[in-house]
Amino acid sequence: MSTRTDDTTAREHPIAPFIRMERMPHIWCPTCGIGTVVKCYATALADSGVDLDKACVVSGIGCTGRVAGYMRLDGFHSTHGRAIPFATGLKLGRPELLVTVFSGDGDLVGIGGNHFIHAARRNMDLLVVLVNNFIYGMTGGQNAPTTPLTAHSSTMPFGNFERPFSLPHLAASCGASYVARWTCLQVRQLTWAFAEAIGRKGFRFIEVIAPCSTLYARLNKLGSGLDLMRFYHDNVEIRNGADTREVDIGYQEKIVCGKFRDEERPTYLELMHEHYRKTLGDRYVPMPPEGGLIRGED
Template sequence: MSDLKMDPCYEDVAEDRHPMDHLLRADRLPHIWCATCGIGTVVKCFAEAIDKAGIDYDDVAIVSGIGCTGRVAGYVKLDSYHTTHGRAIPFATGMKLANPRMKVVVFSGDGDLFAIGGNHIIHAARRNMDITVICVNNFIYGMTGGQAAPTTPNTANTSTTPHGAFEQPFNLPHLMEACGAAYVARWTALHVRRLTESFQEALLKPGFSFVEAIAPCSTLYARRNKLGSGYDLMRFYHDNAEIKHGSDPREIDIGYQNKITVGKFVDRDRPTWQMKSMEQLDSTLGEKYYLHDEACEMCKEDINA
């Protein structure tokens, strides 16, 4: 940094500290992500959202799976757990049930959450488990060298679809909406202000909240498909992302280099797993239920609301 400071054109911007340093493990830098990768931007938005939401840092835990985005847990200065491939959601589920006071956030990639972890995410959304899932979607497996993902659009080139991808990709917001998520939004890494706002809303939303953050993978996705650099992908988002809040999630598939619909698609109130469980056990067991007093409190709150 000191070298940069000598150059007058950097004088105003170069600082020894990142503005979000208080939520980052600065002692682990430099990170492993490529230059112009979108994950760092998404992490910055997330850190800012925690501050804006006014959540005590000690009350947030972050859980990641495996992959490029799976490394997020290692760089965020919170109680952070880097688990196995695809299993961040059940880990988060166990943690939330053991300590309901915690805000438990899963931060992982499209392959981790929707291929190997697909069974877990659909069930967590169905249960309306009170966790927030942030999915960085870069349309490809980055960590292992650019293989096809369940999100790769037709007919993108990846190392395992060298003649073009032909499988139908998942439309993530549609899948999450169908499974019962309480909150669903999609932005790109370019939409930093709106992405931060969505994270804030998701963190404060009771129940299963899901935010898809489309992010450039310049090293693999962009290069294999001759789409330029990460900068060019950001330019593409700028020119092709259309903000349409409340769009029907069935109609927001992402095609190869087509328009990308972004916005907040679902924001609904559904009782969480914990609320349903308390309600059911209390109605059956009454005073025998060990959380009877808490359940009564919850009922009162419901009536007051």
């Protein structure tokens, strides 16, 4: 038995090459769901065969905001709410990059909500992974724009009375080309979703419901992170293709998961190139895929 244990620990974790192992242990709490999401993303990235040198992660601030610092990719830990515009500049400055935004609900649709809707409207070429734990984790359990009605948070001590966003509906109605929601219990579906989204273009949005045991579960007396995973197990309803108007999340009610939208729509860059080619003809000089860097040696 001891031999078996030694074997397991000696072997490198399958996603270790994607992680800055020198930064482990990470700051996430025991039973936090973010690590699982990173594992699924890294697995999908490995399976996709994309050039990892061209893959970048941009995060905002918060627990999920730390993903950019833990993945062994070009990683940018930007300011609170600004991951999407930062990523927009990075992508437009060097269009060949695969740019993924990893951040939380408070970051991307609270303080960064305006950027979220405009990037979706533009169908900007970004994969946006939003880890939704229904609460502000890093700052200590304050109310989020995703906190379900009646759920408790440290700034809504008598329960939340603000209506939350239904994020798939928000993304879909703003024009995202790919919209899915999974919980971090559905690791296979989530991994497939990442793989699929990496292969698509435009604004791809994946919401991942993840447990926050330290704050959301504690403030709402929902038990441990494991209890939340059990809750997902019992209450997730998979409805691929569901109308996003019907996927709201109520407090401790069923969570509709699935791929809600997967449509090929012209992306920001495609529309720009096509438009300028049409209006300017040969005069149009697009930015090269490798960016607008002007080299000293040239």
